[in-house]
Amino acid sequence: MAKKDRRRSQDRPAVKEKASEPQGATLKDLLGADTISKLKAQAEEMKQAEAARKEQLRKQEEEAKKQEQKRLENDFAYLLENSDKNWSKYK
Known part of the structure; x- marks a missing residue:
């Protein structure tokens, strides 16, 4: 097990070293300031x-929602289903 751990730890720095190497000219360097x-x-x-x-x-x-709400307000079945069932409040 110790051998495997050493191998893994040795592989990781090698990958990091490759990533930290300078890449060369970037696109920003190649293009002009006006571009x-x-x-x-x-x-x-x-x-x-x-x-x-x-x-x-x-x-x-938003306009579609307003139109749909307006349509539903004119639909008696919808109003009846969604109204408050406690009619005693409205006496």
Whole structure:
């Protein structure tokens, strides 16, 4: 058992050493500053578009709920089933 434990402990540092080695030039280093700023602007635009789309979807769902509630308020069977059964309060 002690031999297996030593082998495992020896393997782990080897993996960590490979991960800590420098990788070379990154994409940020390879691209120009203007290209990076354009990409950041595009990412911000995409985030804003996504937020606007989600807001519109939320408004549509809210409007659909209002329409459904309005329809249900005109349905006598629904009102009868969901009304308070204690009619003595309303005398």
